[in-house]
Amino acid sequence: MTIAKRQRTSKRQLGQFLTPGPIVERMLERIKLHGDMTVLEPSFGDGAFIVPLVKRFVDLRSGDISDQYAATLSQNIYGVELDARLYRRCLHRLEAELGGLPKEHNLICGNFFEHDFSGDWRWGLGGMDDRIQFDLIIGNPPFGGTFDASIEDELDRQYGERYGCKIKKETYAFFIVKCVERLKSNGRLLFICSDTLLTIPTMRGLRTFLMNQGHVEIKQLPDFSEETGYPMIILDFRRNGRSKMVVRDGRKVHRETIERTANASWGISDDLAEAFAGPTVGDFMVGSSGMTIGKNEYFVRSVKNGVIEEPYKFEYYEEPITLKGELARARLGKLSLRQQEQIRKQEQSGETRRCVRVIRRKRPRFIELPHPDYKPYNKSNAKIVYSEPDRMVYWRNEGEAVITFKKSGNWYLRGVGGQPYFEREGLTWQLISSRLKTRYLPEGYILDSGSPCGFLRPGVAHDKLFFILAWTLSPLCSRILKSVINHTMNIQSKDFERLPYPHWVNPKIKQKAISNMKELIEKARKGHEYSFNSEEILELGELFNM
Numbered sequence: 001m002t003i004a005k006r007q008r009t010s011k012r013q014l015g016q017f018l019t020p021g022p023i024v025e026r027m028l029e030r031i032k033l034h035g036d037m038t039v040l041e042p043s044f045g046d047g048a049f050i051v052p053l054v055k056r057f058v059d060l061r062s063g064d065i066s067d068q069y070a071a072t073l074s075q076n077i078y079g080v081e082l083d084a085r086l087y088r089r090c091l092h093r094l095e096a097e098l099g100g101l102p103k104e105h106n107l108i109c110g111n112f113f114e115h116d117f118s119g120d121w122r123w124g125l126g127g128m129d130d131r132i133q134f135d136l137i138i139g140n141p142p143f144g145g146t147f148d149a150s151i152e153d154e155l156d157r158q159y160g161e162r163y164g165c166k167i168k169k170e171t172y173a174f175f176i177v178k179c180v181e182r183l184k185s186n187g188r189l190l191f192i193c194s195d196t197l198l199t200i201p202t203m204r205g206l207r208t209f210l211m212n213q214g215h216v217e218i219k220q221l222p223d224f225s226e227e228t229g230y231p232m233i234i235l236d237f238r239r240n241g242r243s244k245m246v247v248r249d250g251r252k253v254h255r256e257t258i259e260r261t262a263n264a265s266w267g268i269s270d271d272l273a274e275a276f277a278g279p280t281v282g283d284f285m286v287g288s289s290g291m292t293i294g295k296n297e298y299f300v301r302s303v304k305n306g307v308i309e310e311p312y313k314f315e316y317y318e319e320p321i322t323l324k325g326e327l328a329r330a331r332l333g334k335l336s337l338r339q340q341e342q343i344r345k346q347e348q349s350g351e352t353r354r355c356v357r358v359i360r361r362k363r364p365r366f367i368e369l370p371h372p373d374y375k376p377y378n379k380s381n382a383k384i385v386y387s388e389p390d391r392m393v394y395w396r397n398e399g400e401a402v403i404t405f406k407k408s409g410n411w412y413l414r415g416v417g418g419q420p421y422f423e424r425e426g427l428t429w430q431l432i433s434s435r436l437k438t439r440y441l442p443e444g445y446i447l448d449s450g451s452p453c454g455f456l457r458p459g460v461a462h463d464k465l466f467f468i469l470a471w472t473l474s475p476l477c478s479r480i481l482k483s484v485i486n487h488t489m490n491i492q493s494k495d496f497e498r499l500p501y502p503h504w505v506n507p508k509i510k511q512k513a514i515s516n517m518k519e520l521i522e523k524a525r526k527g528h529e530y531s532f533n534s535e536e537i538l539e540l541g542e543l544f545n546m
Contacts, residue, residue, distance in 0.1 A: 023221070024048045027190055027234065028056075031136060035060050037076060038132060041139040042112045042179060044079040047090030049138055050107070051097060053077060058098065070102035078106040078117050078132070111148060112175065113155055133184045140192040141175035143230065149332050163212055165205030172197075173206050180213050180239060189237040192221065194230055198248075199487045201263040201494055208264050211255060214239040217247040218266065262498045267484045274546060275480060278503030281471075284464050285426075285454040287493025290378060290418040290447025294409055298358045299394045299402050300377055308374065308392050310365040314401045318352035319408065329410045355408040356401050372396075375423070376444055380430045380451040384473060384532070386440045386524035393446050418447040426455040427469045429496070432489050435478040435532075436496075438469055440521045452493040463514050470517040471502050473532075474541035502544050513543045 028049070033039075033056055044050045054069070057076045061068040081087040087109040091101060101107075108115055117132045147155060147169070159174040160167050167173055172193045179189055197203050198218070210216050217236040246253045246266050257268050260276040268276070293299055301308040319325075323343045327333055335343070367374070373396040376389035394401055406413045428441045431450050447453055456465055471477050477499060486495045505513070520536055530537055 021048065023192070024052065027138065027192075028052060030190065030236065031138070031188070033057060033060060035076075037135040038078065039076055040078045040117075040134045040137045040179070040182070042080050042137065042175060043139055043141050044081045044086075044090060044107070045083070045140070046086045047093045048140075050077065050079050050090055051093050053138075054094065054098065066099065066102075069098050070104070073102055073105035073107070078134070080108045080110055080112040080115055082109075082111055084109055111151075113148075113151065113178065131182065134182055134187055135184055136188050136190065137179045137183060138190045141179075142171040143194045145171035147171065152332075162205060162209040165208045166202075167205045167209065168202040170203075173203065176206060176235075177209060180210070180237065183239040185239060187239045189235065189239070191235045191237075192232055193235055195220070195233045196488060197233065197235065197266075199263065199265045199267040199483075199485060201486065201492070201498065204263045207258075207266060210237060211243050211246065211258075211264075213237075214241060215243045215247075216266075218249065220249055261484060263485060265484045267487060269483070272480060272484060274504070275476075275500040275502075279501045280497060281454070281468055281499040281501050282497030283457075283501060284460050285456055285468060285497070286421075287452060287454050287496040288418040288421045288447065289452050289493050290449045291406070291416050292413060292449045293393075293402060294406060294413045298405065300379075301374070301392045301394070303369065303390050303392060306369050308367050308369065310367055310394075311361055313359050313361055314394075315357050315359065316404065317355055317357055319355045321346045321351045321353055323347055331411045353408055354404055356404040358405075375446045378428055378441065378445045378447050378451045378453065380432075380448070382430055382433070382437055383529065384437050384439055384537070385530045386521050388525075389445070395446060399446070417449055418453070421453065421455050422446050424455050425465070426453050427465065427472070428453040429472070429491060431491060433491060434482070434489060436472050436481055436491060438472040440469060440524075452491070452496065454493070454496050466514045466517040466521075467510055468501070470513040470540055471544055472496075472499070473537055474544040475532075476541070476544050476546070477502075504546050505544060509543050513540065516540055516543075 033053075035057070039053060041049050041053075054072055054077055057072040058065065058068045061071060079090075081090065087107075091107070094101060106117060152169075155174060156169050159177045160169060162177065167177055172191075176189070176191065176193070179191075183189060197206065215238045219234045219236070221232040221234055244255050246255070246258065248266055251269075253266060253268060257270065257273045258264055258266065260273060261268055262280065298312060301310065321343065323340060326339075326343050327335060369392065373394060374392040375395040377391040377393035378389075379391040381387055381390070393399075403416060406416065423444050423446070425443045426441045427438050428451050429436055429438045431452055441453055454468070456462070481491070481495065481499060485498050486492070516536070517540070520530065520540070524530065532538075
């Protein structure tokens with residue numbers, strides 16, 4: 001993922017989605033300035049906020065306008081912008097509307113994480129601190145940007161954990177943490193940011209941090225910009241100590257209710273709180289992702305009428321281990337000094353690594369299934385209840401060719417995700433989806449990363465698999481998943497584990513759900529296809545109403 005980010009356009013690497021003027025005006029209407037306020041915009045772009053803020057401060061002052069302008073830029077307004085092109089554009093806007101910049105100002109072209117504005121010495125939480133604290137921090141921090149590789153690990157050490165919780169290494173998350181900690185007591189943060197803040201499990205630490213630091217209000221921001229289709233929100237935060245609630249679109253969500261959810265979700269509501277009063281699906285099943293092969297074309301085959309076409313053959317060879325080769329495969333092209341020394345010794349002693357060579361056949365082989373060299377591959381699809389395998393993966397000698405290919409490739413391919421669960425019975429679903437589309441997974445499958453799975457924990461009764469599968473097909477389950485646990489299109493295995501187990505269903509109804517589910521699977525194995533509008537699926541869902 002990091003490598004993919006670094007290959008994107010400059011705009012996307014910087015996470016730039018510039019703020020439209022009407023939204024700036026709407027946000028500025030929320031604030032009341034006074035003459036001695038300190039205001040920071042940590043990623044000011046072309047000046048969408050900076051320019052109107054400067055003009056408002058100038059209007060507050062009396063005297064010569066050039067003096068007012070100089071005082072504002074030296075005493076009130078602080079800003080940082082990484083992109084030199086946008087930085088210059090902002091300065092040109094100021095010059096066009098208010099005249100040339102005074103000699104002293106606090107608008108910096110640089111990396112926000114490498115710059116701290118200094119002021120008078122004061123006692124901070126950790127002792128003496130000469131950094132300015134702000135009354136207001138406002139703006140639109142970069143979303144999904146790429147960190148400078150030379151400081152990325154240090155930033156993770158500095159901002160990657162608060163209150164014992166992990167803060168996701170995301171540009172807007174780290175911006176929020178740094179900015180909150182630069183606010184005065186009762187200072188205010190007003191940010192446009194991604195709505196991934198609301199529910200996704202990886203943002204649990206950021207949500208917990210914000211609730212421990214002050215009062216949070218969230219307002220949905222539909223149709224943010226033509227530049228991006230990402231849903232956005234306005235985060236309105238006051239740094240006034242541990243809060244007892246979050247206000248989302250005018251609705252109060254009490255902290256006690258939020259903390260019933262494992263992901264500290266801001267999507268929970270009172271009518272769903274009872275669902276979280278019992279165990280979770282994860283108490284009975286473990287979720288798992290599968291593996292990323294890195295080159296499916298080499299090893300994965302489509303099934304057509306019970307036959308696959310095999311265009312390749314595979315042979316093994318030994319490749320010398322070299323420091324140059326290992327650096328090329330390493331994360332960010334870096335290895336520790338200890339690793340480098342070990343590799344040099346391997347290189348000097350002539351050690352090798354086993355690799356696989358993929359050779360195209362002059363004529364492809366046509367292979368009838370079943371065949372001992374091929375296993376069903378759990379590729380993602382949108383079907384529910386059950387679907388016949390439509391992909392096979394070359395798995396001779398327990399997947400020797402695939403695993404050798406991965407282990408001799410780049411660092412991010414070397415692990416074999418989900419390997420302990422290969423060929424086990426369970427359930428599976430489509431990773432990218434608007435709702436949970438689950439289906440029964442028979443024994444024998446090799447797992448793909450695009451289709452996560454769930455498997456019974458040791459000692460759990462076999463029928464629990466069919467009860468939980470039935471539950472995941474219900475409208476209530478999808479509503480809880482998409483409003484509380486993870487409202488995005490990406491449904492991870494941990495999201496599945498965090499689902500509440502339907503403890504409110506009595507034993508008689510539970511047995512009916514199990515029986516109905518088994519019957520649906522049998523019919524699907526004989527060719528019947530189901531949708532969420534199928535009468536049988538609708539009836540199944542009604543068994544789980546609270």
